[in-house]
Amino acid sequence: MRSESEVLFEDTPFEIPVADRVRRLPPYMFGAINRRKYQLRVEGVDVIDLGMGNPTDPPDPLIVRKIEEALADSRNHRYSVSNGISNLRREVAKRYWKRYGVRLDPDDEVLACIGSKEGFSHMCLALMGPGDTAIVPSPSFPVHVYAVMLASGNVIALDTRDPDSFLRNVAYTCEHLMPKPRVVLVNFPHNPTATVVEQDFYVELVRLAKKYDFLVISDFAYADICFDGYVAPSFLATPGAVDVGVEFTSMSKSYSMAGWRIGYCCGNREMVRALATIKGYYDYGIFQPIQIAAIVAMRHCDAAVESITKEYERRRNVLCEGLTRLGWDITPPKAGMFVWAKIPESWQHMGSIEFAMKLLNEGGVAVSPGRGFGEDGENFLRLAIVENTQRLRQAVRQIDRCLNRAETASMPSGS
Secondary structure: OOOHHHHHOOOOOOOOOOOHHHHOOOOOHHHHHHHHHHHHHHOOOOOEEOOOOOOOOOOOHHHHHHHHHHHOOHHHHOOOOOOOOHHHHHHHHHHHHHHHOOOOOOOOOEEEEOOHHHHHHHHHHHHOOOOOEEEEEEOOOHHHHHHHHHOOOEEEEEEOOOHHHHHHHHHHHHHHOOOOOOEEEEOOOOOOOOOOOOHHHHHHHHHHHHHHOOEEEEEOOOOOOEOOOOOOOOHHHOOOHHHHEEEEEEOOOOOOOHHHOOEEEEEOHHHHHHHHHHHHHHOOOOOHHHHHHHHHHHHHOHHHHHHHHHHHHHHHHHHHHHHHHOOOOOOOOOEOOEEEEEOOHHHHHHHHHHHHHHHHHHHOEEOEEHHHHOHHHOOEEEEEOOOOHHHHHHHHHHHHHHHHHHHHHHOOOOO
16 A cells, blocks of 8 residues: 555656656655645644745835835836846846945846746756756755756756865766766755855855856855854855856845745856846746836845844744754754754654655644655755744644654553
8 A cells, every 4th residue: 555645746647748858857746745735724724834935924015015006007017028127137236246245237147037946947948958967956956956857958966965075076077977067056055954155165166167167056045044143155256256157046035025936147148148048038027016126125125134034043943942852953054944854763764755744644734855855855854934933833842742642652552
């Protein structure tokens, strides 16, 4: 008999002919988890959702008022431009100069994306084809792997939890693989593990990129969500970085604008131009009121970013302290929206998928199984700190009851 998770993650065969690139994709694990969450909620279960980095906090009221104002202007309901309106691109360039001391040409080195996920996926289409290889971090955020596959490229996943070892393995791969990798993707602060780096990491990465002639894509989605005085460095702040790569940032996390779908690609002008070429064929740009509101966000809402960061830090502390009291081995993250938690040893035999399903079905707490991020994620869970502190404390209590109930039930009678 198959387990419940095997049934949930079963791939339903296509009944019509589809491209091989689609057939090669596995079932999207987090989609299956979402389906199960929905089923439980229909049954009346109050699921505490720590499974997805989906902010529950609203954007600053100033941002909301600006989009309402922009919506009232009939001119903003026409097609926009695929690379972003000029004032928005100028504001992104100003932000990079203000925060990182990086000078960008808003016309040639900045492009607006429909979220950084869309931008990265189309960048892979712009840069890669059959026979090309990309090095990606492992454990891997799914789009980092599957966007390469959809572009007909090959993936080499290198463990990124020790950044120095990652760099050594990049160099080794470039020395021994023919043809050499075309793209190296980095993602710090890292999703899912919350691994962080300092600027010297990027100095060495740029050196390797120039030595081995590969391009760099930096996924910097969690740039602003940093704790305990840590400041995440920008890849583009490294001398020579703009010669070899680009960086993707997003309004989703810092400004609680996840559903608005707006992000940016900045850096090497030829890579930006390649992405703009692809996007010119695929879309007419982001809805213009969203772009106008994003300008106001970057100009006037730094205090809101600081406030939400402090809130995430409080949530991190509540969740980490709670799980530590339960006996879990927890390293509090320095950045990001996730706690990367090792499954207690007595439960590791289940594997992360079965364990996550247990917490969901019996504890009413949704988490992401580490296996969903590749083999290097096994025996871990990713827990998003998107719920408020009260809900996080309740989640810890429900996890405790779920596991203690199971342990008690497994004890022999009379013990």
